[in-house]
Amino acid sequence: MEETKIGPVRMLPGPRKGKYPHCHSIYVEGAGVLIDPASDRDRLIRLRNEEDVKMIWLSHWHEDHFMHWDLFADLPLWIGRQDAPPLSDLEILLDWYNMGQPENRSLRDRWRPLMIDQFHFTPRTPDRLLDDGEIFELSGVRMEVIHTPGHTPGHLSFWFPDEKIIFLGDYDLTWFGPWYGDLYSSIEQTLASGELLRNLPADTWIACHETGIFYGDTEKLWDDYLAVVDRREEKLMEFLKTPRTMDEIIHQWIVYGRAREPMDFFIFGERAIMEKHLERLITSSQVGREKERYYAI
């Protein structure tokens, strides 16, 4: 993928089309603001050496957005107000991933060293907490902070109204659809944030993963992306016409389509998303539970 420059904003592509564990980064020239430093490590080293990077912002707390922040450890770190706690303590981060449940114990034990070795986790207290509606003048470039919770509670998107560029963060318009499987993720908020973002009068849409950059009309992309939520729910409702255990639901692979390796990671992800749907369906009295089995009402 090519590095793309639109006015004062540069999109630095991550390796492998910015697929996990990577993402695409944004760099605002002049102001020296680098957002989500988990793209190509060598490129970020060069950026650090050749340009006057002044601070690091994170769209949210996930490790595939902060991975190379160790290169900028001496610079101020800013993040959305609600997303600061997991950066302060690795155990909180793992809790926020819902790895506090007994069935996730072994995954939690594997993730602890992974977060430190591969993702350079070190406890950080952000230097500034960002809120919805804040407007910054970044060396003459206007930028507005938009709180877009759902994926994480403090997820932020960044809007450049004069250039009509929106940085969507992890509302990434991929075929996979949105992720809302963390302890504090929310399906309702994800859908609301998607609606808010799609209605911005943007010309350039930049997302953190895969295609990463879209121009012009994105209506169809948003339709398809948000429809993934309904599709998952419809499939689940269909499957629950016969009462099913959580284990049976997981092995239906409604989210990932099929079993993948490493198996315990994908079982974890499948469960995380399915639990959110079950919670929502139980609240709206569409699904009931009797002992270990869930059923459509």
Ligand SMILES: [Zn+2]
């Ligand atoms: Zn994320």
